[in-house]
Amino acid sequence: DIQMTQSPSTLSASVGDRVTITCRASQSVSLWLAWYQQKPGKAPKLLIYKASTLESGVPSRFSGSGSGTEFTLTISSLQPDDFATYYCQQYNSYSPTWTFGQGTKVEI
């Protein structure tokens, strides 16, 4: 199975900060990488799919980049509503199976 490693596990930031979260895959996943935001007690929300495509309705301060084994999620200017936990997710087309990273909590 492909393993996904996110870093950092926790990130302390302030409103207005530029925030970057990294996700590394144990083997290439091409562009099959998605990012989700989750708030306590709520279902995850899709932010980015296919590594860099912004889901409809998601603010443009969110962006994704990368390919192969290394990916990043960037929030250009952190807003109060952005304090949450973020997960990456890969799709293995050979299996097919999906795997999530362990999550990054963005806190004040």
Add this chain to the structure above:
Amino acid sequence: QVQLVQSGAEVKKPGSSVKVSCKASGDSFTYYALTWVRQAPGQGLEWVGGIIPLIGTPNYGQNFKGRTTITADESTSTAYMELSSLKSDDTAVYYCATMVATAFDMWGPGTMVTVSS
């Protein structure tokens, strides 16, 4: 766009089974891929398995093969996830979600399954 409604919370004994439902409304059910994800208390997300109703053949995560059955009833636009031989480690919120371009775009509200003696 589809909306997903899940069945209510369950409390089960170790060794028993649970069947969670996910009813889709608002759009054609047949062509959506439906997937299940779980989240244990305070933990991350774990993919359970998924199904494309039109095709009908499910696939499962490694940790769930052999004791998980995912099915879909096109006549009622409802997907089901049954987990057997329950252990305390299976205590979690179980989410259903639809899939687009290999990502999960629409999520149900989740169903809490508690396994306790």
